[in-house]
Amino acid sequence: DAKTTQPTSMDCAEGRAANLPCNHSTISGNEYVYWYRQIHSQGPQYIIHGLKNNETNEMASLIITEDRKSSTLILPHATLRDTAVYYCIVRGYYQLIWGAGTKLIIKP
């Protein structure tokens, strides 16, 4: 299963767009990119996933590069409640392999 690389931490101003990058250069053709987030002391929460095309839902947008070696999660208007650890995961056939994620801090 492919692995991902994310920055350890990022800051973003409240009301601005938060752009969280993820590198998955060894991703295979049938592996999906998933994003979850984990607010302190809670279980992870699903955000979005995609294969090739860009995806958008009520929470976020996912931009996947054409070569699929990297992606960006976009929170369009970040709020203080978006402060969390964000995990980018490449989902293989068997399971999700989690890294340490990006600690996103939204500042007022």
Next chain:
Amino acid sequence: EAEVAQSPRYKITEKSQAVAFWCDPISGHATLYWYRQILGQGPELLVQFQDESVVDDSQLPKDRFSAERLKGVDSTLKIQPAELGDSAMYLCASSLMGQGNTGELFFGEGSRLTVL
């Protein structure tokens, strides 16, 4: 909205004691996962069930950990004896489908274990 239920929310135990965690997945979800999450790290899969069958327990320390899902619904994860290094958050998740699919995982709030 349906949720994954876990109990207890917090557990403090002494080294060498037995401890058990319970999980009730979302109704109709065939796949159930137990994860362990050490502070500052991402979740690590311990065991995955498809209905009542174990499909992956390769990372489960079988000398002290056991997991069961007898009727394919709720599940119990047991540790006996507990060791200091077992202190972690134990997360349960469920999904509608199993391997090789794009099913979203729904997580419970977790059970935080502290071993003294």
